[in-house]
Amino acid sequence: xxxxxxxxxxxxxxxxxxxxxxxxxxxxxxxxxxxxxxxxxxxxxxxxxxxxxxxxxxxxxxxxxxxxxxxxxxxxxxxxxxxxxxxxxxxxxxxxxxxxxxxxxxxxxxxxxxxxxxxxxxxxxxxxxxxxxxxxxxxxxxxxxxxxxxxxxxxxxxxxxxxxxxxxxxxxxxxxxxxxxxxxxxxxxxxxxxxxxxxxxxxxxxxxxxxxxxxxxxxxxxxxxxxxxxxxxxxxxxxxxxxxxxxxxxxxxxxxxxxxx
Numbered sequence: 001x002x003x004x005x006x007x008x009x010x011x012x013x014x015x016x017x018x019x020x021x022x023x024x025x026x027x028x029x030x031x032x033x034x035x036x037x038x039x040x041x042x043x044x045x046x047x048x049x050x051x052x053x054x055x056x057x058x059x060x061x062x063x064x065x066x067x068x069x070x071x072x073x074x075x076x077x078x079x080x081x082x083x084x085x086x087x088x089x090x091x092x093x094x095x096x097x098x099x100x101x102x103x104x105x106x107x108x109x110x111x112x113x114x115x116x117x118x119x120x121x122x123x124x125x126x127x128x129x130x131x132x133x134x135x136x137x138x139x140x141x142x143x144x145x146x147x148x149x150x151x152x153x154x155x156x157x158x159x160x161x162x163x164x165x166x167x168x169x170x171x172x173x174x175x176x177x178x179x180x181x182x183x184x185x186x187x188x189x190x191x192x193x194x195x196x197x198x199x200x201x202x203x204x205x206x207x208x209x210x211x212x213x214x215x216x217x218x219x220x221x222x223x224x225x226x227x228x229x230x231x232x233x234x235x236x237x238x239x240x241x242x243x244x245x246x247x248x249x250x251x252x253x254x255x256x257x258x259x260x261x
Contacts, residue, residue: 001029001223002178023057023089026147030060033227038084038234039063043076045083045117048248053116057089058147060234065127065243080120081244084234085143088113093151093159093177107146107162111170114144118169118206123245124198139202140238143173143230151180160214169206174229182217182226
């Protein structure tokens, strides 16, 4: 994978094409190694209220409980309920992009992309499992991260301050710069189970958690460390996403679904 990224970086000059090639390498790598229950693509996330996220470089999403994905002109539109994780892909952690004519560093840029997904409205509904009905489950966390080939920010303290500056639904959970190392960020704070509204509950979780510390892997173990940590989050922190309430999406086109009773 490192050889692929280095070849693309060396021989592709056009910034847009170079960016696409980097995203594609990460997407194909995760498609190859993640279990088949997870889909991986670049996508725009939508919700039942007609809101859209920014275009996201890499989305890990479900198709078991969120069965529809709309594709137009090569862009996937994925329901917010199906999203497990989102990543911004850059050649380097160091750099800046523009948002509304304002220059911001790549870490903050990734945080804003993550925010555009986490702020979307998500539904949850009852399911039938092995013949037994189960009530709607709580909304799952959405992993947010950044991926790169390298990191040329000279000091780890500078890098950590950039990550620590992000809070709420912009906060980043993990990432990887292949030639530098993988990382994950630990936060303090727990869910408030006294909040009954699902959307308020998950938003409150992000708004009240606080930065604790950042852990780096060795450079030579960057990819495997990133993959192990990602799988730990997917399987032991998130599990399976909540079942999508298709009735909420049908309401958007003024159609009432038969509940099948």
